[in-house]
Amino acid sequence: MANGDYFEGEPMRIGHVPQLLLDEHTVEDRWNLTRVSIQPVKFAGNPIMVPDQPGEFNCYDCHVIRDEPRGTMMMWYQDADIEETFRGRLPADPDSAEHHADFCRYAESDNGVHWTKPALGLLKHRGSDRNNIVLAGVKECDRSSIVVNPDPDDVDRHYIMGYLDAPKGESGFCLAYSPDGIHWTPEPRNPVISGHYDCVNTPVWDPIRQRWLWYGRPPVFAFGYSNLAKGWTDADPDSGLARHHRRRVSVSVSRDLVSWSKPRTVLYTDERDADADWHDIDHFRPWFQNGVFLANACYVDPSGCAAGRLMLCWSHDGFHWHRPHDRAWLIEPGPDGAWDSGWVLGASAPVLMGNEMWFYYGAQRSEPHGMVHLATSVGLAKLPRDRFIAQRAGREPGYLLTREVVVEGNRLQLNTAPHAEKPVSRTAMAPMPDLRVELVESAEGRGNVLGGHVIPGFSFDDCDVIRRNMFDCIVTWNGSDDLSALRGRSLHLRFRLSLTSLFTFAFAD
Incomplete structure (x- = not known):
């Protein structure tokens, strides 16, 4: 309005x-x-990236940025070491990726379709540093996202990463900075916001009001409650609604990326969503385009096992969010048996390629028993420029x-x-x-x-x-x-x- x-x-x-x-x-x-x-059209050659390296299990929560001077597409994506996650794992080594359940990997491409995963030699994982891991955090580097610093003179912090870690035994939203997108330095005051935020931790710059916005989880709910520092607790553990009372979207505001306001709720599901049995907004990927905040909101059902899908949301101030009048989906799961027939995860902010917007999204295949396959791959969907x-x-x-x-x-x-x-x-x-x-x-x-x-x-x-x-x-x-x-x-x-x-x-x- x-x-x-x-x-x-x-x-x-x-x-x-x-x-x-x-x-x-x-x-x-x-x-x-x-x-x-208007729905983006999925690329016929999907998936464009699969977990195919030694010790690589997933390619999800991807963020793609086009480096204009080099003409190179840069992708950062999450990997979760499934074996470390589901067994009694050893304490994480803060100086490597050993025994870390989650970490951030890097890939690059000349055309946005064919990707290479360079052996960077930065962090050891499973006994070898011949991998493309760029950050593993102190205990983990989970739900990461990458944005470009709006200040062109801040060359040492040209790329900014938001992620979840517990560097001092306290889980929370953390930051890291990089001049090239490969070598990262964590913010010494991490975590900058305390709390366990199982969402994509995306900071977004508001160029009109000259401030940063960060979208995560709210600390209080109508049903159940949460301790900001220690995570969430169900009001009724036997209700079958574990976690789903808290999957809402909140926003915090900062002028310097370090001092943030208290998270305030800005988006949650309503009657129209409940009628269709969609109770959760899990991933939330915001970006700023043409004077408007846009976002991909990932909806999942109460079980967390059925197909997840993406809906476009928008806001003119970053606080009051809107959804399509018909609640149309932006990206839906593929047909039964397809690589993306299960949970479609948050799509990266689109990359402008000529008169097309390229959305990169993660997805899993559904299994016959109703669960989703744990391995996640990356797909591409294309939408004509500005034609939402x-x-x-x-x-x-x-x-x-x-x-x-x-x-x-x-x-x-x-x-x-x-x-x-x-x-x-x-x-x-x-x-x-x-x-x-x-x-x-x-x-x-x-x-x-x-x-x-x-x-x-x-x-x-x-x-x-x-x-x-x-x-x-x-x-x-x-x-x-x-x-x-x-x-x-x-x-x-x-x-x-x-x-x-x-x-x-x-x-x-």
């Missing part, structure tokens, strides 16, 4: 940021349009009116795609997609009831029809795209579309 200043009479300033049409944030009104959630949710019109025209915005560019740019519809008979012509835009100024008094004043030269009749699939479509009126004469003025954009999907709009120079 637009902020308070807008409702006190101020227009919105959107700069050159593409406005994702996920909700009513930049939409004043719409008519005869349907919101359609469409405002779609059918054969009959639909209309969308934006909030009042300040024109801060010389051109108007759209992300839009037509969709075909068959003719009603063999002799009839197939209907044609049609998208047009007119510019409207708010009017006072009676004129406001009539919908404002259309700016001369920028009406639907003046607009050149748009029928193509384009990510950066420049709107023209009578052959001209020039909005420079309107720069600085406040107005609404009114779209009329048929057989067309509209995803974003933005001002550009």
Whole structure:
């Protein structure tokens, strides 16, 4: 939703940021349009990475970042030594990966599909340092995530890792820093937030408010309770709801990555989720894109054994989170017997590859008895750029009116795609997609009831029809795209579309 200043009479300033049409944030009104959630298409060559190295059991909780200067794709992923986890293990060696149940591994790729796992020689595991382990923590390095430091001058901390460890006997959210993504130095004041957070510990930078946000587990619940330092306790251990009362999402705020506010709950399941028997939000992977916080939320059922799946969530301030109107899934498990037929784990923030967003996700195969196979692999799913949710019109025209915005560019740019519809008979012509835009100024008094004043030269009749699939479509009126004469003025954009999907709009120079 637009902020308070807008409702006190101020227009919105959107700069050159593409406005994702996920909700009513930049939409004043719409008519005869349907919101359609778009699913990424899974790569036919999945899985793109499997646990195939000596002593490697899993490839999950992956994070992928593209190193633009080198043109290299970098992946960090979790591995869990299943034998160490399920046997009475020896105390973890803090100077190696020996007897650690969880640690972080590294891989890289030139094309994002074929990956190599370099023998880094950093940490010994199962008697050998010929592996790709980059961090094992003092006792563990679990639920790790990696982000790029927004400060380009902080070269020694170019990469920041959040993870779960107990460096001083106290479990909690920890940090480590690296100049190259391979050699890591833990934060000496770890843990920076106490508590056992069995989620993906992802810090995300808020560039608008200049602060860090971290999403984890809340310390208090309506059902059951938790000791922030020692973990959770069930209110009723015999209820069969172990842990599931606490799988909610909380947020903490920091200016320096070390001093954090108390976790506050921001997202939990509701009646619509419960009706479908989804009670948990397990993994939660946030990132910032086009002025919006986006996240992949991993839903699981109360047993924790049925297929998990991912849902897109978003927030305009990092605190108030929304889900699709139809609760559509972003990535679902594959068919029975497929490598990803079981639990689909949190997808990494997408990597932009041309006009595609590449999502890397972990998944397990389901077993006949209903459990999931413990070994986890990595898959790839692709979504066209910024096309999360469409405002779609059918054969009959639909209309969308934006909030009042300040024109801060010389051109108007759209992300839009037509969709075909068959003719009603063999002799009839197939209907044609049609998208047009007119510019409207708010009017006072009676004129406001009539919908404002259309700016001369920028009406639907003046607009050149748009029928193509384009990510950066420049709107023209009578052959001209020039909005420079309107720069600085406040107005609404009114779209009329048929057989067309509209995803974003933005001002550009």
